[in-house]
Amino acid sequence: RKEVEQDPGPFNVPEGATVAFNCTYSNSASQSFFWYRQDCRKEPKLLMSVYSSGNEDGRFTAQLNRASQYISLLIRDSKLSDSATYLCVVNPYSGGGADGLTFGKGTHLIIQP
């Protein structure tokens, strides 16, 4: 069973729409969760952390469901510049450390004018 699973897409969404996608993780002991964004042929960059209580950053909302072992990312009022691949990232180790990060393969999002 893969540790972090995501629907690869692509998701084709009209500009201005709301889009949401999930990721599931297999290790129930996972401690911390993140979404990274990767533009075409560029390096991944941290988009936001995902907290148990959920968190919001502008048009982006991330939520964690520990019972069902999934995290979600919701993008409201999508912009053309939101087109990218979104990587779900999980750290199974307590105490943190970048060495524990496990990356999903990513969900490809295309915002269409």
Add this chain to the structure above:
Amino acid sequence: EAQVTQNPRYLITVTGKKLTVTCSQNMNHEYMSWYRQDPGLGLRQIYYSMNVEVTDKGDVPEGYKVSRKEKRNFPLILESPSPNQTSLYFCASGRGVGAGDTEAFFGQGTRLTVV
């Protein structure tokens, strides 16, 4: 500016010709890692290092070597490149276990083509 720097950004080489891709970070991070990224396969870890002189294999280490003689540098060495090593390579760094800050910082990538 905090950054991870990889060189070269693009490289076309021939089978069997040894090459080195350099990676340097200026954030005093303990942890450094190399990934390759191929369509449909996501990021796959090649090697990682928890600190100076401490390196270990990732998921796809065959055909690669690394060294960590200084904290800031983590070069990736292909002793005898083959066409199946054509890929997009990323170096990453971050703080180690217990740091509580788990963000990984990536270099801009090296697109390698082996013909």
